[in-house]
Amino acid sequence: MEDAYIVVIQGKPQGPFSLTEMKSMNLTEDTFVKKGGMSDYKEAHEIPELCELLGFQLTKAEAQYFASPDVRLLAALIDYGIILTFYLVIVLTVVSFVETQYLKVAITLSFLPVIPFAKFLMNVFMEASNRRGTFGKSLLGIKVIREDAGKISLSQSFLRNVYKLLSTLSLGIGYIAGFFNRKQQCWHDRLAKTLVVKDRLL
Structure with a gap:
């Protein structure tokens, strides 16, 4: 029932x-x-x-179970593994039609910048979807939400992933900061007003 x-x-x-x-x-x-x-x-x-x-007054539940930065890193590695697999399949298919070894190497290396760009697009669109997370996050049972536990918008997701540059360019300090935050928020989470939570009560 x-x-x-x-x-x-x-x-x-x-x-x-x-x-x-x-x-x-x-x-x-x-x-x-x-x-x-x-x-x-x-x-x-x-x-x-x-x-x-x-006759009760509706109260929205607050997120209580937060994903630590190391779990989020593992999710990112899973995503990169998925993207890299597709990348290799496509590149190997293309270079199979090329005879010159030099061109094969050139083609393989020239499209490497596509990988982080594809990861960025994956993050932006999937975290703003009803899924609330990438394939890696879903496999590990974590989601990206607003601080009020709502679904993030596409613009908020875009800004969050742009802000990741700060966490990265700080030599990782922006990510490490998440270990010392009660809600496990890295710099880009705090700037975008988002949380990464364990998929338990959502």
């Missing part, structure tokens, strides 16, 4: 209960509940339909 909820009562999950049943259960705003399709429990006041049913 997709409209039914599991309810934590006296520390134990019970149910499922229908909305009609829940209305007579004297639930409080901080009662933990879980509905089909939810990855984790939420408090009742964080769910719009329960607020409407039970």
